Amino acid sequence: MDLAHEQLLRMLTRLKLTAIRDQLDSLLDEVGRSELTLRDALALLCEREISRKDQRRIDMALSIAKFPFLRDLAGFDFKAQPSLDAKQIRELATGRFVANGEALLLLGPPGVGKTHLAVALGREAIAVGYSVLFVSATALVAALVKAQLDGRLDEKLTHYAKPKLLIVDELGYLPLEPHAAHLFFQLVSRRYERGSMLITSNRAVAEWGTVFGDPVVATAILDRLLHHSHVVTIRGESFRLREKRRSGLFTQSTTAKAAVTASA
Ligand code: ADP
Ligand code: MG
Numbered sequence: 001m002d003l004a005h006e007q008l009l010r011m012l013t014r015l016k017l018t019a020i021r022d023q024l025d026s027l028l029d030e031v032g033r034s035e036l037t038l039r040d041a042l043a044l045l046c047e048r049e050i051s052r053k054d055q056r057r058i059d060m061a062l063s064i065a066k067f068p069f070l071r072d073l074a075g076f077d078f079k080a081q082p083s084l085d086a087k088q089i090r091e092l093a094t095g096r097f098v099a100n101g102e103a104l105l106l107l108g109p110p111g112v113g114k115t116h117l118a119v120a121l122g123r124e125a126i127a128v129g130y131s132v133l134f135v136s137a138t139a140l141v142a143a144l145v146k147a148q149l150d151g152r153l154d155e156k157l158t159h160y161a162k163p164k165l166l167i168v169d170e171l172g173y174l175p176l177e178p179h180a181a182h183l184f185f186q187l188v189s190r191r192y193e194r195g196s197m198l199i200t201s202n203r204a205v206a207e208w209g210t211v212f213g214d215p216v217v218a219t220a221i222l223d224r225l226l227h228h229s230h231v232v233t234i235r236g237e238s239f240r241l242r243e244k245r246r247s248g249l250f251t252q253s254t255t256a257k258a259a260v261t262a263s264a
Contacts, residue, residue, distance in 0.1 A: 019052035020045050058126055065132040068169075071116045072123055080242065081113060083235040089117065092230065093124040098165045098196045103229040106200045111238025114200040118167050121198065130164040137171040137199075144183040153183075161190045165198060172203035172211040181212035185221050192224045205231070 012021035020027060027048065031041045073093055078086040097104055104121070106114045122132045135143075140160065147156035160166060176184065191197055203211050205222065212218040 017045075017049050019049045023048065057129075061126040061131060062123070065122060065126065065134050065163075067119045067122060067134050068115070068136075069119065070123075071119045073117075073120045076113060076116060076120060077239075080239060081234060081236060084232070088230075088232065089121075092121055092232075095125045095128040095130060097230060098125045098128075098130050100228065101193055101196055103196060103225045103227075104198045105205070105225070105229060105231045106198065106234065107202075107204060107231065108234030108236075109202055109238070111240045112234040112236055113239055114202075114234065115169055117232075118169060118198055118200050122165060122167050125165045131162070132165045132167065133160070133163040134167040134169065135160070136169045138174060140168055140187075141176060141180045141184060144187065145180055148183065153186075157187055157190050160187055161195065163195065165196045166191065167198045167200075169200050170202070171199050172201040172208070175211055175213055178212075178214045178217070181214055181217045181221075184212070185217050188221050188224050193228075197225065199225070204233075 009021055009024065012018070012024070027045060031044065034041075036044065073089070076089075078084060078089075092104060106117055108114055119134065122134060125132050144153065144156055144160075147153045188197070201208075201211070205226070208222060209215040209218040212221065
């Protein structure tokens with residue numbers, strides 16, 4: 001390898017232009033063959049570097065977000081869920097609600113795609129540059145309770161207040177102890193008007209008094225969450241059961257019974 005080439009590699013390393021460095025030979029070939037002007041060639045090199053940096057950032061943000069599974073909007077069948085307004089979901093996918101620090105509530109019975117949409121919208125938010133953290137309501141509350149016992153509540157609240165979008169999944173599957181509800185309230189207050197929360201729940205907002213075991217705390221939480229918010233209510237039957245029924249495993253009446261049990 002000649003000296004000039006080695007020096008170029010060192011300079012690219014120093015400038016942290018690692019995509020250009022790692023593909024230097026093929027990029028030089030590509031540019032050489034293309035008869036690009038110097039400016040266009042430089043633009044091509046910048047594009048490659050930026051796209052690698054974006055991809056790295058997205059990969060890193062995805063691992064930090066701790067999604068339970070990978071789902072995207074492209075994989076969501078809107079036709080199977082006619083109660084959803086696809087246009088509204090696409091608007092939410094622009095991440096503007098995150099930019100504005102607004103809350104998003106995804107409500108509906110089990111299996112209708114709430115978690116799928118939460119993950120998909122979280123990924124879209126990451127793609128436009130926001131930090132995201134996904135946590136189940138049970139894990140979140142358990143972490144806050146434990147942190148308080150350990151005298152580290154403030155640290156934990158800061159941890160959950162930091163990401164630009166906090167996704168809290170499955171709020172209301174289990175009712176919260178009044179004490180836990182109060183800790184959740186502290187988190188909502190800390191995030192209020194600073195960062196967005198996306199909350200999925202199988203309970204309608206009117207039932208949140210029961211979820212939080214205390215109507216006063218529930219009102220205080222809802223007051224903050226609903227102040228700047230989007231509420232998306234999904235109706236209809238479970239996607240999983242629907243798929244099973246299609247494949248002949250269930251009849252309509254078993255599915256209806258399952259839906260009743262699930263919402264009981
Ligand atoms: P919920 O959180 O409302 O209980 P999930 O989001 O976990 O439901 O959905 C259950 C499963 O069905 C997931 O694997 C999800 O990807 C899939 N699913 C639900 N609704 C749809 C849909 N409309 N299109 C594609 N997959 C869906
Ligand atoms: Mg779910």
